[in-house]
Structure formats: structure tokens, C-alpha cells
């Protein structure tokens with residue numbers, strides 16, 4: 001954070017010290033591709049995330065830069081763009097545009113200009129939700145500097161609208177909730193049908209969360225992700241005719257699905273089959289967590305991965321090899337791809353103290369197969385977005 005504050009001065013020039021904010025990333029352990037199907041998910045925030053340094057200006061300009069692209073983007077607060085500009089800046093800009101529409105209200109202007117620098121220590125575009133991290137962090141930063149007095153849920157919802165409406169990804173609600181509603185030492189149980197949340201303790205003295213980055217760029221991720229969302233909507237349209245009470249794919253009973261499978265488009269049926277079993281599996285994983293049974297939790301993760309690979313078709317050979325290797329490691333309980341898939345990271349549930357052995361196995365198998373080392377790291381939990389008072 002001290003280095004980030006120094007970089008802020010290099011970028012925006014000397015003046016009063018900027019205020020500093022941290023917003024974590026997240027890793028999802030249970031409930032793969034369920035959030036936009038109304039199902040339950042169990043993510044947790046991690047101790048890596050987005051750094052934000054920001055300082056008020058005396059004019060009405062927003063000057064935004066990122067450590068990943070230090071070219072300053074300048075926007076007039078009174079002439080905010082109506083559509084995205086297809087750059088990283090769409091994420092924070094989306095938050096500002098949504099805030100202008102929803103919070104400031106018609107006729108009332110947003111407060112004054114800002115110099116902003118983004119950075120962080122979270123891999124970007126790897127399934128650890130740097131996008132929701134930057135959006136929720138931006139909402140907190142604006143709330144603090146502009147004195148908007150938003151609630152935590154206001155910030156989560158504005159971040160979600162930014163990514164959905166302004167950036168244009170049909171994402172579910174999990175990522176901003178996982179970050180904005182984080183509680184250290186807990187998995188968040190988020191029921192995406194009614195948006196209710198519960199905090200389920202995870203025993204960090206017994207369990208480690210190991211994340212392995214394949215380094216595979218998720219080139220088709222955005223378009224393929226939106227395709228999965230559409231396919232699930234189509235599958236639900238077919239299945240709801242036999243289940244009039246259902247409001248989302250999560251509600252379709254297994255026997256209804258099984259009786260209609262034969263008459264459905266086979267691809268849509270595969271997508272629905274994943275979702276319906278994944279809902280059941282997520283409730284099962286919750287029981288294992290509450291019963292202190294990490295072996296059962298790990299088995300659910302590995303089954304989830306197999307379903308995401310074969311039925312949902314969002315995996316790749318690099319992810320599959322890591323999950324298969326983890327399944328054979330004595331210190332690992334189970335593994336799956338995390339995030340949307342198509343590349344990015346796996347998450348492995350490991351017995352605390354066995355991280356090095358598991359890491360060595362993952363690195364050796366991966367290097368033997370693909371000729372390079374994956375990045376393997378243990379992530380601790382995080383209490384959620386906050387202002388950092390000393391750099």
C-alpha cells in the first residue's frame with residue numbers, strides 16, 4: 001500500500017496525501033454457475049485484492065489511472081459517457097454512471113472531481129473476481145470521499161449494475177456479494193433466489209485454501225459465459241411448462257427434468273442437468289461444512305468440477321489436470337475450477353500443514369504435461385472492503 005501511495009504521486013503529482021482503500025477478491029468453493037440460476041453459492045473473500053488511492057480535486061474532472069495501464073483517462077463529471085468505452089476504465093466508470101443515475105437522482109449533481117489510481121495484488125482476469133473487487137472498492141471509495149452514506153448493500157448493488165449494465169456481462173449476484181458482504185473466517189452462504197445470506201464458519205486451523213493459476217487466458221470467457229446464461233434461460237423456458245411453480249432453473253425438481261430430458265435439445269439438457277445436481281451438491285457441501293467433514297466437502301468440489309467439465313463444458317485441459325492431480329494427493333480433500341472457467345484458476349481444499357506437498361505435486365504434474373509452472377498460492381480470508389488508514 002505504501003508503494004501504491006508513492007505511485008499515486010508519480011501519476012497525479014504532489015499534493016495532499018490520497019486516501020487508501022482495499023477491496024478483496026474472492027474464491028468460490030461451492031455452487032458453480034448457480035448464481036444466475038437462482039441457486040445457492042458458498043464463496044469467501046481472500047487476502048488479495050484491489051488497491052485504490054484517491055484524492056479530491058477542486059474542479060469537476062475524474063482522472064483515473066491503473067498500475068496495469070498508467071495512461072490517465074479523463075472524464076468530466078457533468079458529461080459522463082452513456083455507453084462503455086471498452087477499456088478497463090469501464091468498470092469504475094460504470095460505478096460512477098450508476099451512482100449518478102440512482103443515488104444523486106435527476107437534477108442533482110455528483111460532488112467534485114477526483115484523482116484516482118488503481119492497483120493491487122490480485123491476478124486479473126483469472127476467475128478471482130478482480131472485476132467485482134474494483135467495482136465494490138470504487139463504490140466504497142466514492143461513498144467515503146463524496147459522503148454519500150450508502151449502505152453496504154447499496155454498494156454491492158451499484159457494483160453489480162456497473163458490471164451488468166455498463167460493462168455488459170450478464171453476471172450473477174455472487175461476486176459483489178462475496179466481496180461486499182465478506183466476513184473473515186467464514187464462507188458466505190448466499191441464496192441467489194432471495195438474496196438472503198448466512199455466515200458459515202470455516203476452520204482455518206484445519207483447512208487451507210490453495211489457488212493454482214493455470215495462466216490460461218480466458219479468451220472466449222465473456223461471450224461463452226453469456227451463452228451459458230442464455231442456454232440456461234432457454235432450458236428453464238422448456239422445463240417450466242411441467243413445473244408451473246418454478247421461478248428459476250434451481251426450482252426444477254429432478255424427476256421433472258428426468259421425465260423431459262429426452263425431448264429437450266441435448267446441449268440444453270446437459271446444462272440443466274449440471275445446474276439441478278449442483279444445487280443438491282451445494283446443500284450437501286453445506287452439511288459437510290457444518291458437520292466438520294472436509295473429506296465430504298472436497299468430494300463435492302471434485303464432483304462439481306467433473307460436471308462443469310462434461311455437462312457445462314467450461315473447463316480446459318490445464319484445469320482438468322490440476323483437479324485430477326489434487327484428487328490423488330493425500331493432503332488435498334478435493335479441487336475444482338473457480339470462477340466462470342475457460343482457463344484461470346483451480347481452488348483446492350488442503351489439510352493445513354500439507355500445502356507444500358500438494359503444491360509440489362501440482363507443479364510437477366503440470367510442468368511435466370505443459371512445460372511450464374503454474375502459480376500456486378495459499379490465500380487466507382479477508383474481512384472485506386475498507387479504508388486503510390496507514391500506508
Ligand code: ADP
Nearest residue numbers: 066088118119124125126127128129130131134
Ligand atoms: P476476473 O473478475 O475474474 O478477474 P474479469 O474478466 O471479469 O476477470 O475482469 C477483469 C477485468 O477487470 C480486467 O480486464 C480489467 O479491465 C478490470 N480490472 C480489474 N482490476 C483492475 C485494476 N486494478 N486496474 C485496472 N483494471 C482492472
Ligand code: MG
Nearest residue numbers: 129130131132
Ligand atoms: Mg469478473
